[in-house]
Amino acid sequence: MGRTALISGVAGQDGSYLLEFLLDHHYEVVGFDIDGNALARLTRRITERPDARRARLLVADVTQPDNVRRLLSDTAPTEVYNLAAQSFVGRSYADPYDDVVITTGTLNLLEAIRRHAPEARFYQASSAEMFGDAAAPQTEQTPFAPVSPYACAKLYAHHLVRMYRDVHGLKAASGILFNHESPRRRREFVTRKITHGIAAIVSGQATELRLGNLDSRRDWGHARDYVRAMWLMLNRDEPADYVIASGESRTVGELARFAFDLVGLDWTRYVRQDASLVRPHDPANLCGDAQRAEADLGWRPEVSFEALVTEMLDADLEAHGLDPKDVRR
Ligand code: GDP
DSSP, rough: OEEEEEETTTHHHHHHHHHHHHTTTTEEEEEEEOOOHHHHHHHHHHHTTGGGGGEEEEOOOOOHHHHHHHHHHOOOOEEEOOOOOOOOOOHHOOOGGGGGHHHHHHHHHHHHHHHHOOSSEEEEEEEEGGGGTTOSOOOOOOOOOSSSHHHHHHHHHHHHHHHHHHHHHEEEEEEEEEEEEOOTTTTTSHHHHHHHHHHHTTTTSSSSSSOOOOOOEOOOOEHHHHHHHHHHTTTTSOOEEEOOOOSSSSHHHHHHHHHHHHHHHOOGGTTEEOOSOOOOOOBBBBOBOOHHHHHHHHOOOOHHHHHHHHHHHHHHHHHTTTHHHHOOO
C-alpha cells in the first residue's frame, strides 16, 4: 500500500532533508510551509529528481485550524511530521509570540488527526532546548528545565503529544533532537554563521566575525542523520519519545577554532565577542545520550562533527567562488 506523508514546515532545513529521504523511500509527500519564497527554493532543489512529481508543496499556515483540517482530510496521510516553528532560539526572547506556531500548530495537527485520520502516525519535533539548565548528559528521563520562550512552547507541545498518545491512543512520537546542522542551515545559527563568516574573511569580504557566548556547550550532528531518526521512530510499532544526539559536546569557541583551523587561520585574531549577541539566558551544556535510540531503533549518527563542519565550510567557500582545495589546509 502506498504511503503518504504530510510535512509541516517543509521548507526549513529538516523539512528539505526529510522530503528527500521520504521520496527516496517511495512516499507520496505533501509538504506545506508559510514561507512561499523558501518553498519556491525547495521546489527548484527537487525539480531535477525523476520522482519530483510525488511531492506536492503548498503554502499553508499551521496556526489556522481550518487549513490544517482540510489538508488532513484531503491528503489522508499515513504519517504526519510536524516541523513548523520559528526555530531560532535567539529571536524567541525578542518575539515570543512567534512561538504560537509551535503551540497552536501542534494542537491543530493533533486535533485534526484525532478527528480525521486517527490511524496516521505523528512525529513531533521536540528539542533539546527543553532541557535548559538540566545537568548533562540529558536522556529521556532527565527533568525538563526550559529557559527560553521557544523551549517553553516546545515543552507544551511535547506534553500535548504524550497526552494525545496516552489518552486518545494516537500513534505519536516526539524526537528530542539536539543541535543538527548542514549547509542548508540559516546563517543566523552559530555553525553556519561561523562557516559563512570564514568564507567571507577568506574571500576578502570581511575582516572579523562577531559572536556572542563562546562558552556554551552544544552537541552538534548532521541534519541528514537526524531526519532518518525521525522516520525510524515513527515506523516502530510502539510509539515513544527518543533523545537524538551525537553524545559529544563542544564549546562555541572550540567549534570556531576547529573551523578556522581548516583554512589555517588563528580564530582568536578574527572572532570578536559582542555583548549584544549574548542571550538573556543560555543553556550552558546540552549533550545528549541517545542510547535508547540506538537500542530500539538501531540509530547512530553517521556524520562526525569534523565531517559536518568541513562540509558546511566547503559549501560556503564554493558559494564565495573559492575552491576548497585551494584554501583548506
Ligand atoms: P541553538 O542552540 O538552537 O540556540 O542554536 P544556535 O546555533 O543559535 O546557538 C548555539 C549556541 O551558540 C548558543 O549557546 C548561542 O548562545 C551560542 N552563540 C554564540 N554566539 C552566537 C552567535 O553569534 N549566533 C548564534 N546563533 N549563536 C551564538
